[in-house]
Amino acid sequence: MDDTADSVETARARPRPLRRNRLDDELRLFRDRLTHGTTHKPEFEYELLTMFARNETSAPFAMPALCFIFYIASMFWASFMEATMWIAIVSISRVYMLDQCRRLLSIPRADVNVGQWRRHFIRIETINGLALAAFALIGISMAPPAHSVPATFSSHVFIFATLMVVLAIRMTFSSTLPHVFLAGTVPMTLAVTGRLFMLGDPFYFALASMAVGIHVFFVYLAQGLHSTALAMVEYRAEKDSLISELEEASAISDEARRRAEAANKAKSRFLATMSHELRTPLNAIMGFSEVMEKEILGPIGSDVYREYARNIYVSGNHLLCIINEILDLSRIEAGRYDLHEETIRLTDIAEDCERLIKIKADAKTLQIVEDFAPDLPHVWADPRAMRQICLNLLSNALKFTPRGGRITLTVGHTSDGGQFITIADTGPGIPNEEIPRVLQAFGQGSLAHETAEGGTGLGLPIVQNLITLHGGTFDLQSELRKGTEVTVTLPRQRVLQIITPLQPLGQERHRDPAPRPARQPRMRPASPYGTAAPYRVSGGA
Template structure:
């Protein structure tokens, strides 16, 4: 009784732990999904992560903008001989250096959900400052050189700078717009003040490129956010699966420990349970047979017979439970010897013959001759065959027939088959009757009650012998139980067959 209480207590503990852990994981998953349901379409948590990625990218590509600025200045000085481009380059490098200082400070400090917006504004302000330097470059003029050549140079330089800025600020939303909107405004003002075709064409090309890159960077930014959200959900689901797996392992371990404790307890109680039952059986048999003198009251004699039958039934039940418990606890050891399967089967048939005659059941035998001995536990095999024969007699109706066959399997082993013409078992109930304490619905209604342990014990004993148990049944046609011993258990192998040797036809195996 205490074992049941402790087992149920363990289950309650496991369920409470599972509920507690699952609630924590569920809260994490809900928080992740809430981050995806914002008005901007990008979760605040992902904004922080993408801002951190922008800081890391800025640190890795810190030399990209300076290299572009110096190349543009060098080419400009070479083409125009204007020293003013060097002053612009110094200004641009100084502004870029300030932006790198801001990025380094953000890298050292922790970007949290509370200060994400502030850091975004700081970085966008740095992009605006850099954009003002590109606007200043777009307003540069060249007196000695041709306007068309210089405008072509400025337009090419601005396109290169626009592409480099778009790539380096991909993780910072609206960075390209803030960086080159001042340039577009400056070029538009220049077109209004000096409406020549070269300036107009350059302004149109830069504006179109800016619009295209804004569209592409927004698409890439959203794609990056979706990838981050998918990664976050995947991490949360993996965490949930790990928690569920750990709790499942813990529950299985507790169940195995409880089952093993139960099996060990029952196996150790063999002597304590059987001793008082043997006394009850012995004294009730002495009284029912009136060994020490007649009983004056015939009712008492009937009571003693009932006591003996009930005690015998209880002893059989305890023996089956103890056998199964010893098998589950790993304490069922085989006492192997050379035995003949057919001889054991004939002995068992003789033991159930009396009950079969009482129900007018005929038992037919069909065995193959000259079957050698097998290496097995005689007591265990006798229990297997006796259980199968007892089931057949129990479930076969009055005037029925039982067929017992023994022979060779196709693999060189030996089998014994016991088939009845009883009510049969529905196909979906076969796994039930093969489980401990399992009984088929039709069998319960049509025959006397049993414990449901006979077939599981048969399976376990055959498994100890490396054998196999097969149960075939059709509803209202009967059931066939086949016990198979492997070829390595046979002590004498079959002689080799030569081409010239006349071999008598062998009956087809049922295994």
């Protein structure tokens, strides 16, 4: 009762379209089974039918050759006429069976009625079974002479052995169709059993009982082989279904990717167009509002108007920053952000960015702590990108750190020879489950969103993409209510080292021992990195 209630609840909870599709499939399958007269799926029955036909045609001379051996052996206890008629009937039935199997394999699958062909093969195999059963009956009317008892015993044992061989062969060939196997073997088993029982000897009674038991055993084996063949066909159908589903999913994903690429191109064109259309009036708005705020062309006459002009300038500047961030992220995602690399010092970049936010930090009474490693070598990087990375991280720390907090700016070298910049704050922190969302475009943490000054959520994605373009790594560690620490690392291949001279200056080799006037040491050509001695990338890169 409980199971019924559960099934009813499950059926009610299942969406109507899903239930309707499932009922349609079951109804279609039931209709196919009734039409074809099968207990399995029609496609499985067709596969089993064709497997039987292929088994028969794969060895067309095996059964006729075996029957010819039986024909030669039957000459010892049967007349020539009976044996010849038997071999003729068996040969005709076998040829007809092979012909029908080849005909089935030549017909298109859509034109095959599985039920009719299965019944047709059962009828043909029944004729074959009756023909084989006649082997046990030929010569039965001939009374053997008294001195031929050993020959008679040998003939009966040979007939019993013949039954075993026929059962084994027919089980191998027709195990995919159990009814065909029964139609081809039951008549011969009955004939052999009847002949042995007619002899009235206990030994032959035991032999007849053994024949029945062996036939039952072969039927059991045939059922097992049929189950194995059916499982193999089902697994193959499932494999084909999975392959078709994978191909369909692949086609759908290719189409979705094509549409996404087209949408991305359209987005890039739209942003490129809108950037020009928005920046032009923004420049005018910001310029005129700044002129009005500073009263360059004359006094405004009202402090309220001056405050309005200041608000217009600040809002326009904020909108311009948002547009620039969106365009930068779009160029990075589209693969159109080109790095203009040169030799720079990360400490210089960090100091410049710290000076830019110093005024805002003092307004919030924030303490900025600098921790720079001494004598850091130059790195090969894009100064604008590195400045944007450092400024974005410092701006985030400035926005999310409460008054009286502390921001730590660290620049140093890693254990493998690279260099890193770390910005740590004492802000509200980010829950671990929200970190993936924060690293997505326009994503912000819940607690930070409530306490921060506002933002677009593009700073960290831009930082992550820019450092990836440099071949570096991005790492964000945060603990709720304690703060956040972000580290960007440049690989060792971007750190430059000074090439030492091959020999000390003033100690050059001379070709002749004669003294020559001292000459001025020749300096190497100026490095494209702006230093007297050339640099090389550590690690040979």
